[in-house]
Amino acid sequence: MEAFVDIAPRTKIVALTGAGISAESGVPTFRDKGGIWQQYDVMAVATPEGFERDPRLVWRFYNERRKHAKLVQPNPAHYALARLEQLLPEGNFALITQNVDGLHRKAGSKSIHHMHGELAKVRCTVCHAVREAPEDLPDLPRCPCGGLLRPHVVWFGEIPFDMDKLYQLVEECRLFLIVGTSGMVHPAAGFVAHAKTSGAVTVGVNLEPPENRFYIDHFYQGKAGEILPGLVDHWVQCLKS
Numbered sequence: 001m002e003a004f005v006d007i008a009p010r011t012k013i014v015a016l017t018g019a020g021i022s023a024e025s026g027v028p029t030f031r032d033k034g035g036i037w038q039q040y041d042v043m044a045v046a047t048p049e050g051f052e053r054d055p056r057l058v059w060r061f062y063n064e065r066r067k068h069a070k071l072v073q074p075n076p077a078h079y080a081l082a083r084l085e086q087l088l089p090e091g092n093f094a095l096i097t098q099n100v101d102g103l104h105r106k107a108g109s110k111s112i113h114h115m116h117g118e119l120a121k122v123r124c125t126v127c128h129a130v131r132e133a134p135e136d137l138p139d140l141p142r143c144p145c146g147g148l149l150r151p152h153v154v155w156f157g158e159i160p161f162d163m164d165k166l167y168q169l170v171e172e173c174r175l176f177l178i179v180g181t182s183g184m185v186h187p188a189a190g191f192v193a194h195a196k197t198s199g200a201v202t203v204g205v206n207l208e209p210p211e212n213r214f215y216i217d218h219f220y221q222g223k224a225g226e227i228l229p230g231l232v233d234h235w236v237q238c239l240k241s
């Protein structure tokens with residue numbers, strides 16, 4: 001593995017994470033062997049059309065994932081990103097995650113952009129109010145306004161949250177880090193190319209080379225929980241010297 005790349009003291013960093021960062025916490029990824037999309041029909045459980053056709057099935061899928069997410073704990077990769085944020089001057093770090101599991105928050109990260117939503121929240125299909133999901137949700141949960149609730153997650157065919165803000169962050173950063181994402185789902189998969197063409201150094205940590213490997217300047221192959229703590233330690237040393 002190549003030596004870790006240095007950072008300058010006032011470097012603005014944006015990190016993008018995907019399912020791979022939570023794999024060592026016991027959360028299944030989507031496209032690896034035995035991943036979620038090998039067990040479930042993505043069109044049935046993760047599209048607006050699927051919800052329209054069979055909302056009970058969709059709710060069962062997300063309730064199961066929500067219950068599981070409550071039981072799992074962050075791993076050293078989540079903690080490393082939280083530590084990096086604490087050590088950088090305010091405003092110099094942003095975390096964009098495609099994950100809906102809530103593990104970055106549990107690890108102490110603060111500046112989190114949940115571009116694909118959060119399992120722990122629900123949204124009304126009528127009044128659009130977003131709320132924390134109660135502990136036990138019935139088969140077809142309803143909003144106080146009477147409307148059917150849906151999971152507050154982004155489905156295929158929908159636009160992720162806060163895209164204008166995310167593009168601004170990607171354009172302004174000088175170091176773009178991607179961790180545990182296959183680089184197959186847009187728009188997130190396009191961020192690394194956008195960061196690079198906007199002048200950032202790009203760094204990747206992944207078990208396998210992702211689809212967008214071409215745009216990654218420094219690639220560290222392996223498990224996020226094993227590589228990220230060392231990478232962050234190295235960056236902490238750079239900031240001190």
Ligand code: OAD
Pocket residue numbers: 017018019020021023024029030031032035046098099116154155156179180181182183184185205206207208210222223224225
């Ligand atoms: P994927 O399942 O597509 O990719 C996970 C990536 O993590 C793969 O490249 C693995 O090699 C890598 N990986 C696995 N274990 C790892 C580990 N311990 N350390 C580092 N890397 C590891 O998941 P995402 O890229 O997050 O969207 O998928 C993107 C989106 O597609 C998801 O947010 C979800 C999904 O369909 C929606 O549901 C809308």
